Amino acid sequence: MNFTIDAISKDCNARAGKIKTDHGEILTPIFMPVGTVGSVKAVHCSELKEEVKAQIILGNTYHLYLRPGLDIIEKAGGIQKFNSWNKPMLTDSGGYQVYSLGHNRKITDEGVIFRSHIDGSKHIFTPENVIDTQRIIGADIIMAFDECTPYPCEYNYAKNSMNLTHAWLDRCVKRFKETECSYGYSQTFFPIVQGSVYKDLRKESCEKIASQECEGNAIGGLSVGEPIEDMYELTDFCCSILPKDKPRYLMGVGTPANILECISLGIDMFDCVMPTRNGRNGMLFTSEGIMNMRNEKWKNDFTPIDSNGTSFVDTLYTKAYLRHLFVAKEILALQIASVHNLSFYLWLVGQAREHIIQGDFHSWKTMMIKKVTNRL
RNA sequence: GGGAAGGUUCCAGAGUGGCUAAAUGGGGCAGACUGUAAAUCUGUUGGCGACGCCUUCGCUGGUUCGAAUCCAGCCCUUCCCA
Numbered sequence: 315m316n317f318t319i320d321a322i323s324k325d326c327n328a329r330a331g332k333i334k335t336d337h338g339e340i341l342t343p344i345f346m347p348v349g350t351v352g353s354v355k356a357v358h359c360s361e362l363k364e365e366v367k368a369q370i371i372l373g374n375t376y377h378l379y380l381r382p383g384l385d386i387i388e389k390a391g392g393i394q395k396f397n398s399w400n401k402p403m404l405t406d407s408g409g410y411q412v413y414s415l416g417h418n419r420k421i422t423d424e425g426v427i428f429r430s431h432i433d434g435s436k437h438i439f440t441p442e443n444v445i446d447t448q449r450i451i452g453a454d455i456i457m458a459f460d461e462c463t464p465y466p467c468e469y470n471y472a473k474n475s476m477n478l479t480h481a482w483l484d485r486c487v488k489r490f491k492e493t494e495c496s497y498g499y500s501q502t503f504f505p506i507v508q509g510s511v512y513k514d515l516r517k518e519s520c521e522k523i524a525s526q527e528c529e530g531n532a533i534g535g536l537s538v539g540e541p542i543e544d545m546y547e548l549t550d551f552c553c554s555i556l557p558k559d560k561p562r563y564l565m566g567v568g569t570p571a572n573i574l575e576c577i578s579l580g581i582d583m584f585d586c587v588m589p590t591r592n593g594r595n596g597m598l599f600t601s602e603g604i605m606n607m608r609n610e611k612w613k614n615d616f617t618p619i620d621s622n623g624t625s626f627v628d629t630l631y632t633k634a635y636l637r638h639l640f641v642a643k644e645i646l647a648l649q650i651a652s653v654h655n656l657s658f659y660l661w662l663v664g665q666a667r668e669h670i671i672q673g674d675f676h677s678w679k680t681m682m683i684k685k686v687t688n689r690l
Numbered sequence: 691g692g693g694a695a696g697g698u699u700c701c702a703g704a705g706u707g708g709c710u711a712a713a714u715g716g717g718g719c720a721g722a723c724u725g726u727a728a729a730u731c732u733g734u735u736g737g738c739g740a741c742g743c744c745u746u747c748g749c750u751g752g753u754u755c756g757a758a759u760c761c762a763g764c765c766c767u768u769c770c771c772a
């Protein structure tokens with residue numbers, strides 16, 4: 315992997331850059347659609363490429379390990395071939411599942427014992443086997459095995475958890491250096507900053523992560539319920555310590571406004587389930603604001619879904635029709651909403667990049683945040 | 691013509707003397723969702739000058755301190771026999 319910076323905003327820390335992987339180039343700042351089980355829910359690869367203009371998508375180690383299983387992915391020749399995406403991918407390590415499946419797992423120094431959410435079977439994830447698993451899945455960017463702490467989180471818990479994440483990081487790095495990608499192309503490894511909402515812990519964690527000299531760095535454990543202002547402050551703080559010449563990935567963020575704010579703080583990469591999940595639940599993000607498509611007010615609105623939108627669904631279908639599909643629980647509703655929301659997210663980060671290069675990012679961002687947070 | 695069952699709040703359907711503005715499901719309306727156990731979950735769903743009052747369980751009348759619930763008559767629906 316290789317990262318170059320094309321432009322830096324003069325009135326904030328926003329940067330425009332380029333990540334090169336063996337599966338292609340990624341222009342930053344970038345939003346990465348989440349495809350947990352190897353598919354971005356309700357969206358075809360062709361739509362992801364041609365309409366959404368996604369450049370990289372996520373997969374999840376925990377989910378793919380459980381199903382279809384590593385033997386299948388290995389026989390397919392890696393995840394990018396298996397799902398026909400054939401472009402850059404990133405796998406999350408399962409660290410988020412340590413948080414989200416809190417009642418189905420036990421944390422030890424060695425690793426995490428999970429109960430499968432699918433069939434209840436018992437599995438252990440260790441830093442070593444999580445690296446091995448991600449070598450077999452074959453994403454271009456693979457993540458450290460960490461514990462994503464919940465919010466609120468006691469200081470002592472956060473400190474111990476961070477120390478465990480750091481110990482696991484050393485083991486991940488060692489294993490990563492000892493192994494190779496299963497399919498001949500290169501993979502890169504990103505460590506993850508933890509430390510909950512405590513600045514001293516975040517500082518220690520950022521320094522630990524920076525000392526690994528990896529090709530990119532991630533910030534985890536945020537947007538788990540803490541006040542948004544805290545999230546911004548901690549992101550800003552972490553960005554001030556993490557290396558400037560490496561991509562910074564803020565995991566799990568966020569709303570369109572969150573993304574714009576965090577770009578200005580120096581974040582280059584984002585992922586979030588919000589455009590797809592909220593889309594499936596009837597929420598549309600547009601450049602003019604947010605719409606709940608199930609609301610009665612769209613019943614007789616025969617204007618396009620989003621007249622400023624960039625994907626074919628935006629002008630082909632009307633609000634009244636999309637509302638009808640949601641109310642009737644038609645599968646097409648989920649597809650339209652997902653394609654729309656992802657297209658909007660990719661458009662938004664693309665615009666951010668252009669404005670960073672043009673030099674007017676800050677004022678554009680301020681204006682844009684007002685619009686995207688509007689409730690329509 | 692004879693026999694049987696039944697008519698409940700938007701719908702289906704519980705309730706068979708006070709705890710019932712009435713279970714439950716559906717539908718309607720609104721909200722939530724941030725490295726996806728999520729095409730999910732939550733709230734609400736007679737009216738009002740609401741910690742109380744008014745109207746409502748086919749219609750009319752009656753019994754009772756009190757009725758959706760008991761009694762009488764009437765109207766209607768479904769099924770069976772002729």
